[in-house]
Amino acid sequence: MKHYExxxxxxxxxxxxxxxxxxxxxxxSNRNLVKDFxxxxxxxxxxxxxxxxxxxxxxxxxxxxxPPAGNTAPKAPAAAGAxxxxxxxxxxLAASAELKVFKKGPNFFVTNPDDVTKALNKHPLKLKEVDxxxxxxxxxx
Numbered sequence: 409m410k411h412y413e414x415x416x417x418x419x420x421x422x423x424x425x426x427x428x429x430x431x432x433x434x435x436x437s438n439r440n441l442v443k444d445f446x447x448x449x450x451x452x453x454x455x456x457x458x459x460x461x462x463x464x465x466x467x468x469x470x471x472x473x474x475p476p477a478g479n480t481a482p483k484a485p486a487a488a489g490a491x492x493x494x495x496x497x498x499x500x501l502a503a504s505a506e507l508k509v510f511k512k513g514p515n516f517f518v519t520n521p522d523d524v525t526k527a528l529n530k531h532p533l534k535l536k537e538v539d540x541x542x543x544x545x546x547x548x549x
Contacts, residue, residue: 412441412450417451420535428498428535490525493516509538518542521535 412435419429421437429435434453439488441450492512502509507528508519515532518541519525533541 409436409438410440411436411453413453414449416449418535419445430498452470465494490529491516491519499538499542501539501546504540505546507542507545518545 414429414431414433414435415416416431418431420434421427421429421435424463435441435450442452490514491510494508495508495511495516496507499509502518506521508524510519510522510524510527511516512532514534516529516535516538517527517532518529518538519527528545529541
């Protein structure tokens with residue numbers, strides 16, 4: 409397994425892992441992310457076996473790795489419902505605007521915190537569309 413630093417944008421690995429990796433974070437992957445997504449998006453890093461990777465701000469940040477394949481331990485989602493798992497923490501704009509973001513499979517839904525059963529987006533959003541939808545929604549307010 410190799411380790412890659414996210415250089416631009418966000419990365420959500422396929423499969424059971426619902427973690428979204430942001431710029432500066434380290435991803436452990438069996439895929440060659442530099443080859444698959446390009447050197448402008450990822451760079452291979454070689455973490456020290458004795459110390460965690462250092463963040464650019466000189467603060468220590470642990471290596472973030474997806475769960476091992478075949479891990480069947482149940483996850484404890486913040487709030488799982490009809491729209492999926494609450495992933496608001498991964499979207500600063502939503503959290504600061506007091507909105508909720510849920511992920512169900514590859515789809516994302518934005519809701520008001522008072523009614524998490526009704527999505528504000530008419531169609532399911534993909535990861536790359538969520539921030540743009542939030543920006544447009546907040547401009548209307």
